[in-house]
Amino acid sequence: MKVLNRKSEILKVAKDLITEKGYNAVSMRDLAKALDIKAASLYNHIANKQEILSTIILEIAEAFTVGMTQIFNEETTSINKLQDLIGLHIDISINNSGAMAMMHNDWKHLEADELIRFVTLRNAYENNFRTIIKQGINQGEIINKNPEVIVFSMLSTLQTMYLWYEKRGKMDVNILKTDMVSVLLDGIRT
Amino acid sequence: MKVLNRKSEILKVAKDLITEKGYNAVSMRDLAKALDIKAASLYNHIANKQEILSTIILEIAEAFTVGMTQIFNEETTSINKLQDLIGLHIDISINNSGAMAMMHNDWKHLEADELIRFVTLRNAYENNFRTIIKQGINQGEIINKNPEVIVFSMLSTLQTMYLWYEKRGKMDVNILKTDMVSVLLDGIRT
DNA sequence: GTCTATAGTGCGATAGAC
DNA sequence: GTCTATCGCACTATAGAC
Secondary structure, eight states: OOOOOHHHHHHHHHHHHHHHHOTTTOOHHHHHHHTTSOHHHHTTTOSOHHHHHHHHHHHHHHHHHHHHHHHHTSSSOHHHHHHHHHHHHHHHHHHOHHHHHHHHHHGGGOOHHHHHHHHHHHHHHHHHHHHHHHHHHHTTSBOOSOHHHHHHHHHHHHHTHHHHHHHTTOOOHHHHHHHHHHHHHTTTBO | OOOOOHHHHHHHHHHHHHHHHOTTTOOHHHHHHHHTSOHHHHTTTOSOHHHHHHHHHHHHHHHHHHHHHHHHTOSSOHHHHHHHHHHHHHHHHHHOHHHHHHHHHHGGGOOHHHHHHHHHHHHHHHHHHHHHHHHHHHTTSBOOSOHHHHHHHHHHHHHTHHHHHHHTTOOOHHHHHHHHHHHHHTTTBO
């Protein structure tokens, strides 16, 4: 286990607290108390409260972008790409449930450039997802239903998986992947 | 169009503001300004800020409970019950997207009795949902996959539908129901 | 790198006049 | 039913000592 520097340590504790209570409900005093220091001391490591939010959310958003880019460019069927995307979401959600919660709940408290960057990344991600579905329909691999409904249904399940995985005692990752692929993809396969 | 009394009017405006910014990010001064009165005047109509939250969230939670109870006791197949539940979610989500957002994002800011009541209702709802799925599996109507994965996948889609319906220019409700039933149920039917 | 002290702001809520 | 005025408190953030 690597020793964290002070800033990483602060971000880690902040992630846990904000996941539990929400961004606006966690004060710098709360955060400092959890680290056993005074609030003022935090400002030696971070510029302000916003920096905590944007660092955590953009880091996870960029991890999804990297994963998506790779999968999008694979030379394989759309169904295989969707299967890989399910795996990507499961892997990231399991290891970063705090950051997933913040991305889900608190992105709207981002400001200025960080907000724009986040929304841009998220839109690009959704567009790639939609393109994969449409290609699958055109290739006859995926049933010819409204692609928006398919995209929405899959994404909403994948995006809230972190909630559910936490709640019910962490099942085996490989079983989770198998069952999730089956439930999400069997219904749209031709 | 019925004329709203002052309290209903306050709750309606609060719903919109809180949906946009989150419960903690909307102050009583913000709310008052949106109504063109002073913050102090709000307290002639509501006891405190918490009352806004609990009134809106519990009202919608109870609407789901009523709908579920009725569907749960229908004498029909599990697949038909699920189909009716999808319709219930669509009908409520479309007419109450603000309240849906608050129930989704801000329930954790409920306090004491109201929090307990909400969690109780939500658990009962999920248990009924799970029971319907399990009965369907036992009757051979639904594929024999992990029922938790099926429940989670369907519920996460239904619970976040309000987000997506708002975002993309409100498609025809009947088409939405047909396609949603097909995408969510074709994959789990035997 | 952490501390004390504090500036400056905004919050929820109340009292009491009209 | 709305107002002005205000209380008491919590917040983010900074200055400067150690």
